[in-house]
Structure formats: structure tokens, C-alpha cells
Amino acid sequence: MNQRQRADHELGTVVPADGGMPTQREPAEVVAELDDLAVWFPTPTGVVRAVDGVSLRVRRGETLGLVGESGSGKSTTGLALLRLVEPTSGSVRVAGQDVTRWSRRRLRAFRRRVAMVFQDPQASLDPRLTIGASIAEPLIVHRLTDGGAARRRRVDELLGMVGLRSDLADRHPHELSGGQRQRVGIARALAGEPDLIVLDEPIASLDLSVQAQIMNLLRRLQRELRLTYLFIAHDLAAVEHMSDRMAVMYLGRIVESGTPAQIWRDPAHPYTAALLSAVPVADPQVERGRRRIILGGDVPSPVDPPGGCRFRTRCPQARPACAETDPVLTEVDPNHRAACLFAREAVRAMRW
């Protein structure tokens, strides 16, 4: 049994982090939920279907990982949960409220409930503000502290939580390293004590040694504060490491979901299998002995996705039926779903 805490919500059991016996308990509360969400953008060349029918649930205290390549719609999905993009159809529920059609004004208080950490902390911090002022901003906007002294104490506390010295409060972003700036981004996200934090590629622009620091920090904060994360990344190994459950996206859809162990050891969708086989491993002997599934061509345009299965134009195992039927997510194992007419079978055929 994996030693990490893996919440298995459908069965209502939680495997404790110490590896002891699972205890029966009520499934954790759903913090955020997307139901058949579509986000389409009109462009001069046609309507881009960035997200095209995505349903997911994030429960309190867990990390849901969202992995996919560029154009898969993973970032737009994250933005939809924050209501930073307008859903075309479907619904967005956060903390028990349907916020799909809320006005900008009504959303203002909601902004505190869902925070975001961006890829590039350089771009998300105001270069003219001190670090302390940047972290204090959400406290002021949402009227979370009384007076300057209390605010200063809270800023110090937040800096401490993310492992930064309090004297950094007087510095400006350019005086900090990339890793320190990302810690500031996390402190800002924590300021409003949000129900959900959307982490969009939070380690992608950092050096390897700093990536590990930030991943450890995020996991420690989650344990201590019982935070809920949507962790969006293109880095499969990072998503595997961070998540309790994960979903693989391709061209605006979730094509497979399950626990990281299920997806890593036993991918059921041909795209997931190809993605896994493309990830290089830092072991020359493994790399030499490896058989890669090299996908042909490029991801089709989201303006005009293929009919039937969207992956069929690049799938090494595509069959005539794949052009006829648009496959839905179907259970292949408990809590493990894949959207493929030939789930498992196609993957096995690709490997032999």
C-alpha cells in the first residue's frame, strides 16, 4: 500500500498517512465541482473549444492533479473554477454555491474563497510594490485585518508559513530569487484562507532543486492547514507526486482519471500510455532499453476537433468505430475511468 494518504472518496475510506488500517468515515465535503463545463472562445478563425465537456469534483483536503499538453484546456479549466472565464455551458459550484452565472460584483466576495498561484511569480507580482504590500493586498481588499499593526503581524505570519524571513517584507520582487518569489505567490494565496487553491504550473519556471523545495512546501502547508488543491501541470512526474487523484486532459476533455498509482502503472487510455512513454527517465540504462510510443503529427485544432474520438487522428490503435462514436468516461476499475472504446485493449496492443 502506498504510504501517502490516498483519499478514496467514492468508498468513503481514507488510508492514513502512517500506513495503518483504513478508517471508515463520511466522504469529505465537495469544495469545488464542475458539471459538463464548456468554455468556448470566439476567434477570427472560428470558435475555439478550449474546454468541451469537463466534469470534476475536488474534496476538502485533497489534491486533484490535472495534466495535459498545451491546448488540452487544463489551464482554462482552472480559470473556470475561479470564474475568471465565462462558462459557455455547464455549471461551476464552489463551497456549495452555484457561481456559474454570478455577476462581477457578486463574485468579488467569492474571490476570497478560491485563490490562484501562477507559473511566473515575476509576472504575477507588482514590481513596484514591496513583498509585504503584495501580501497585504488581499487582506485589505477583503477587510480581513483590523488596522496596520494587525496586518503587519499577519503578513509576518504568512511569510513564516512559506519559509521566508520577515525582513523580506520590505524588499521588492526583483531582489528575490525565483523560488522566493513563488513562495510570496503562495503566501498571497493563503492570505484569504481560501477553500480551494488553483496551482497553475507552479513549478514550471523554476530550477530543479527549487522545484523540489516548492513541492515539499505545498505538501507541508496542505497537511498543516488542510488545504484543497487543484494542481495543474504538464509535468507528469510532478502531478503524480503531488496528487491524491489525477485527470489527464486532451483537446478540451478528460480522457482518463484515477489515482496516480493506477494511471502510472496501468494506463487504460492510449493517449495516457503515449504520454507516459514520452517522459524521459534520468537513468541511461532504462532509456536505452525503452520502447517509446511516438505519436504522429500534432494536436488537431480546437476550432475543429475530429468527430468521434478526438484522439483518433493520432492514436496508433484507431479503428473504424472510433470515427463513429465519441467515447465517454467509463469505469475500468473502481475509481479509474477512461474515455476510449477500446480502453486497456488498445494499450496492450500498443505495447506488444
Place this chain on the structure above:
Amino acid sequence: MKPVLAVEDLTVTIGTRRGPAHAVAGVDWAVQPGQTLALVGESGSGKSMSVLAATGLAPRTARVTGRVHLLDAELTGVTEERRRRLRGRHVGFVFQDPMTSLNPVLAVGRQVTEAAEEHLGLTRRAARSRAVELLDMVGIPSAGQRVDAYPHQFSGGMRQRVVIAMALACEPDLLIADEPTTALDVTTQAQIVDLIGDLQRRLGTAVVWITHDLGVVAGIADTVAVMYAGRILEQGPVDAVFGAPSHPYTGALLAARPDPTADGADLVTIAGAPPSPLELPAGCAFWPRCPVRGDARCAHELPPLVPVSAGHQVRTFYPQPSDGERR
């Protein structure tokens, strides 16, 4: 065997308002014909700058010292014009962003053979059929038609293929690949890694591959040099360096990646950040972050690069035993 490109005691110092920045602080490496040398390191380690300086492409504000040999020619101390001719004839370049190498308003076919027209003296007509041949070789579908298309009509992966075709147009002895797959998706990265390896085998080109991705290195390199703060901390055959990392930095880097087969415990981290190139420490540059934390000598004396096994060298007073020896 005579190396294709060899640098000896290369230093690059860049003048800044806050003083000289020591981007490369004394580096030796060589790449043999048909082989791949991977230069690996985090940002600011000097891996790109050492290659740019070696090929005469360092910024104008940089002061470069040391010796560089390209095949039989000495590249240091020759005129800029001679260096440009040697580079154009013998070295091809592929950079991270294909659009930095491509002209957006020129058909790709013209761009692919532009250099070949000059360096090999091809006629316009010969150049066009050569362009089709090269585009076909790098896997561009229906190259005969695509030769007249413009860069914006290609995807990121296809643009990088065009740049590779351009780099190989003069049949260079050496290909410099500077993070060529970093901006690409992982399935596209697999295609490009595959393509470069395949072309290298067919054409016998030597490759210097600059990357921060240890996984890519494991798949492509014959030899690897791990750089940190402008110096090489460890270099040798890829199996030796990955299988028995001897420098604490190499070991920590390899352990910092999440391992999907492991149990999900906290990752090994390296505390702190690399030193500023404006104030490199007198001793070992990695010492302030080193998990081994040797002694006062580490802080004050620069450890020499010493051999630990055949062709495998390491710059530390405290080489780490391999797993086998530890047991």
C-alpha cells in the same frame, strides 16, 4: 581520435554596472566525432554561455579567454570573418525557440538553404531541390509543397524540424542543440529527440546538447558535464555519472526529481540558491548548499577536477562513494 570541438580553460567575464560577472570561470570539455556531449546545469550555470563563447557568439560585452579548437583550426585569435566562415561551414545551431532562428516573412525553403547557398555555393535551383530533400529528411510531410510555406503556417514541433533542417543544410561536423525541446510538449519532445538521434547516426554529426533536463540527458548523451556557477563539477561517461554520481551536487540533483516508483515521501532538496556570478566564493561554489559540508578547506580552496574512474572526473574534496561501495 581528434575532437570536433575542444575548449581549454575557457572563461567568460561580462561587464555589468555592478562589476564583472563570471559567467564561465574556467571550463575544459571536448566532443568527439559522432558523439553527444550533454552540458547540464540549472539556469546561470554557464552551460549555454560556454558554448556561445566557444563558437564566437558571446555578447559583445563579454571578455573571453582560453583556447578553442574546431577540427584542425584554432578559433581563438583569428579574425571575426574567419571565425564566421568556419562556424558557418562546420557548425549548425538549434535553439530553444525556433522563431529566433526563422525569418517570419521568408518561405521556409529559402531559409533552410540560405546558408548553404553561401557556404557551399549552391545555385538557386539546386538550393530549392536541396531544401525539399532536407525538409523531407526531418520528417515534414509533403515537403515538396511545404517548401513554399511560411513559419507561422507550421506548429511549434514542425518549426523546430525546419530549424534542424536549416542547421544540417551545410552537412556540419557539429550540431549545437541549446535546449531544443524545452519549449515543446513532451510527446513532441520525444519526436524531436528521436529525430536528432536518428540524423546523428546517419550523418555522423557530433552534438553538444545543452539542457537542464536530466531525463533527456540520460536518453541522448555519451558523455555529460554537470555545470554549476560557471565551472564543471563532474564529467564523464553518462553511465558513470548517472550510475555512480560522485559530486554531492549531482547526487542531490538526481534525487530531487519525483520518482513515480517511490512512495511519495518528501523530495530531497538543495537548500538555498546558487551564488551570484558577481561574487563567486573563493572555494567550492557549491559549499554553502552542500549536504556533505566538508571542512574549512571547502570554503577557502577551489577543489581541483580529479579522476574517480576512467574518464570520470569530479571537482570536490569529498567524492561520494557509489551505491555499491556504500553497502
